[in-house]
Amino acid sequence: MSHVYSADLALNIKNLTAGYPDNVVLKDVSWQVKKGTLAAIIGPNGGGKSTLLKTAVGLLPPFEYKIMELLGHPPRTGRKQVAYLPQQEEVDWNFPITVLDVVLQGRLVRQGLWGRYSKEDYDSSHEALAFFGLERYKHTQVGSLSGGQRQRVFLARALVQEADLILLDEPSTGLDAKAQHELADLFLTLSQGGKTIVAATHDLNCLTECFDHVLALDGRVLVEGKPDEVLTEANMVKLFARHFPKVGSRGEVMLHEH
Amino acid sequence: MSIELILEPFQYGFMVRAFVGTGLVSIIAAAVGTFVVLKGLAFMGDAISHTAFTGIALALILGISVYVGALFFAVLTALGVVFLTRISKVNNDTALAILFTGIFALGIVLLSGTPGFSGDLNSLLLGSVMAIQAKELMLVASVALVLGVVMALFFRRFVLVSFDPVGAEAAGFPVAFFQGMLLIIIAVAIVVSIQAVGVVLVVALLITPAATASLITKRLKILVLLSSAFGLLSSFLGLYISYFYSWSDSCLSSHSLIWAYLGNPETARGID
Numbered sequence: 001m002s003h004v005y006s007a008d009l010a011l012n013i014k015n016l017t018a019g020y021p022d023n024v025v026l027k028d029v030s031w032q033v034k035k036g037t038l039a040a041i042i043g044p045n046g047g048g049k050s051t052l053l054k055t056a057v058g059l060l061p062p063f064e065y066k067i068m069e070l071l072g073h074p075p076r077t078g079r080k081q082v083a084y085l086p087q088q089e090e091v092d093w094n095f096p097i098t099v100l101d102v103v104l105q106g107r108l109v110r111q112g113l114w115g116r117y118s119k120e121d122y123d124s125s126h127e128a129l130a131f132f133g134l135e136r137y138k139h140t141q142v143g144s145l146s147g148g149q150r151q152r153v154f155l156a157r158a159l160v161q162e163a164d165l166i167l168l169d170e171p172s173t174g175l176d177a178k179a180q181h182e183l184a185d186l187f188l189t190l191s192q193g194g195k196t197i198v199a200a201t202h203d204l205n206c207l208t209e210c211f212d213h214v215l216a217l218d219g220r221v222l223v224e225g226k227p228d229e230v231l232t233e234a235n236m237v238k239l240f241a242r243h244f245p246k247v248g249s250r251g252e253v254m255l256h257e258h
Numbered sequence: 259m260s261i262e263l264i265l266e267p268f269q270y271g272f273m274v275r276a277f278v279g280t281g282l283v284s285i286i287a288a289a290v291g292t293f294v295v296l297k298g299l300a301f302m303g304d305a306i307s308h309t310a311f312t313g314i315a316l317a318l319i320l321g322i323s324v325y326v327g328a329l330f331f332a333v334l335t336a337l338g339v340v341f342l343t344r345i346s347k348v349n350n351d352t353a354l355a356i357l358f359t360g361i362f363a364l365g366i367v368l369l370s371g372t373p374g375f376s377g378d379l380n381s382l383l384l385g386s387v388m389a390i391q392a393k394e395l396m397l398v399a400s401v402a403l404v405l406g407v408v409m410a411l412f413f414r415r416f417v418l419v420s421f422d423p424v425g426a427e428a429a430g431f432p433v434a435f436f437q438g439m440l441l442i443i444i445a446v447a448i449v450v451s452i453q454a455v456g457v458v459l460v461v462a463l464l465i466t467p468a469a470t471a472s473l474i475t476k477r478l479k480i481l482v483l484l485s486s487a488f489g490l491l492s493s494f495l496g497l498y499i500s501y502f503y504s505w506s507d508s509c510l511s512s513h514s515l516i517w518a519y520l521g522n523p524e525t526a527r528g529i530d
Contacts, residue, residue, distance in 0.1 A: 057428035076430070084428030095296060095421045096476045105418050109429040141476040154425075161429060 007072045010035045010165045010196035011056060014067035018048075018055040024063065025051040027220050033198060033213065035071070035164070038191045040207055040227075041200040043217040044243045049200035050087075052217065053167045057084045071165055078165075080110060083158030085168045088150070093143030099153050100138040103128055106160030121160075128156040132186070148179030155186065166190070168199040184210040207231060267501045272388055279390045280493045282402040283454040288467035288489030289409060290447040292482045293440055295468040297420050302339055302441075303461045305358040306448050309335040311457040312365030314382055319372050325397070325449060331361075332445035340441065362457075385456035387497070394453060401450045405443055416440050417478060454493075463489060 006012060011033040019025030025048040033039045041049045054060045058075050062068065070078025083106075106128075107121040129135045132152040137145060142153055151171055158166050172180045184206050187197050201207075207214060207227050214230040216222040216239050223230050267273040294303050310328040317327025339354065370376050381389065390398075409416070418426050419436045427433040444464075451460045467488035471481050499505065 058430075059424060059428055079428065079430035082429060084425050086422075086424045090424065091422065096472065096478045096481055097417065097421055098477070101414075101417070101478075102421075105414075105422070105426075108414055108418055109426050109431040112430075112432060113435075144476075157425075163429070167428075 006069070008034055009069065010037065010071055011039075011198060012067055012069040012072075013052075013056065013065070015065055016052075016055065016062055016068065017064040018060060018062045019051055020060075025219065026055070026217075029217070029221055031215055031221065031224065033196060035196050036191055036194055037196055037213050038187055038211045039196070039198045039213040039215065040211040041198065041215045041217055042202070042204065042207070042230075042239070043222075044240055045202070047218040047239075049202075049217060050169050053084065053169055053198070053200055057082055057167060059084070081162065081164045083154075083161055083163035083166045085151070085154045085158070085166070085171065087169045088147065088174050090169075091150075093150070095143065097142055098139050099134060099142050099145070100125060100129070102142050102153050103138075103156045103160055106157040106162075109161055125156075125160050128159040131159065132156045146179070147174040148176075148182060151175070151183060152186070155190070164194070165196045165198070168197070170201060171199050172201060172203045180206060204231070267498065272390075273497075273501060275390050275392065275395050276387045276497060277494065279395050279398055280387050280454050280497055281490055282398055283387075283451045284463055284467075284489035284493040285486045286402045286405050287447050287451045287460070287463045288485040289482050290405065290444055291464040291466075291468040291489075292471075292478075292485050293416060293420055294444060294464055295472060299444070300461065300465050301354075302336065303444065303448060303464045305339060305354065306332045306335050306445050307452065307457050307460045308358045308362035310445075310449055310452060311382060312361050312368070314452070315365040315369040315375075318375055318378060319368060328449040328452060329446065332449050333442055336441040336445045337438070340438075381456070382452070383456050383458050385452070385454050385459065387454040390453060398450050398453070401446060405447060408439075408443060412436065412439070463493070467492070 009032050011031065013032070014030045016029045017024060017027055018029075025046070029048070029052065031052075041052060043049055051060065055062050056068070056070065056075075058079060068075055071081050072078070103125045104117060104121060106125070107117060108115075126135070126138075129138055132155060134149065134152055134156060137149065142150060145153065155166070171183060175183060180203070187199075187210060191197055199211075208231060211227055213224070214227045215224045216230055216235060218239055222239055223235050268277070291303075294300060310332040313327035313329070313331030314324045315327075316331075317324045320327075335358070342354065366379065369379050369382075415436050416439075418431065419433045419440070423433045423437065448460055448464065451463055455463050468481070468485040470488050471484035475481050475484060
């Protein structure tokens, strides 16, 4: 099969079916994200937000697809320029590791099997720490930082890795309103610097202000486009309707799940 | 206590060998044990030590090197656990515990049922470092050296795959390779420790120093060094007491470790 690699796309997925051995989560999903875009994936729990991110970076094997490309490359080679930030609760925050050591890992993942840190690696890590205002925490254990600071440590690592595509799973979970706005500002700065950001989120608050592309996902692609085109009442009802509790005629609460 | 008393054990060749052997084994087990504790793999350590015993039993009966038998079973167990928990969806401590104690029991049956080997049973279960020969000591020393070098060379990579395997794998880092290597290192460390402390107590040597050290520091390099120091100190203490009172040296070593853990003020405060 011959692929047409499009250099302008950070993410290019065509006819993807994916999920877990006994649970097909995504059916026939196609999605293209242009480089430098701030894109959000929204949808109900179980709608496949995480599955899409994990399949895109090779953490889950796809069942079927016509095209899967990262930054115009097949996943195997494209992954070197991809950073994936897992959900907060998937990280062991008790792990005894300092902020600087986490950020330096951006170079380690590029080195692979062999290599030592050079002076340039340290310089670039300190630069990234300074960019995110984390320099005075460099010798602090990463888990003792606040939620917003932890996100910035991982973003700093993505910069040091020279990742051009940054995927985040529920980045705003556990952040207060101020930290969420700071994160949104950082996304904007990063995308202006040429980075592509793709975030799975259930937080619909700042979507219209922060993102320039939204994918509404519930197993299949419901709709995609600019936030104001996607975030219509009709679309949101379709997307979330079966997950809203409804009160029946006798006052009983009914959950529409299947 | 006079200086003569402190030096007394060292006039005997077997005691010198015992101190060197115990020292090497406890340092390496404690250093490797840091990753066992950080990754919550205590259960894996337990499983490996139990099946390694059966590997030794089979090797004795077949007349091949006990290290080969132990290592074969240890590595097989490590990879087996990974397979069971990752590939298939058996994530069931109960089933695995039954399997490993079953294999362990089989080893005991084999050894006690074969004429001429029941004497080895006790030393395998509880260790026999005072009986260690110069040739075995050389082997332990070489293995300790190799493990130390590999740990030092790939330390940061082991940290990466322990701390954030998901992010590393997403970026194309060979996570499975380094996780597998780490498990093999753990298996090898357990196998060389069995001679010194026996099957039953090897997990104490592996886990307790690192668990104690992790209560004191949140810096990884200091954690490894401190863990090794605790391992060394407590095993020397155990050997000393056992020399003067002829109690079981391995039990004394693990006891001093466990008291160091329990006696730590942080443990009393119930920090995770």
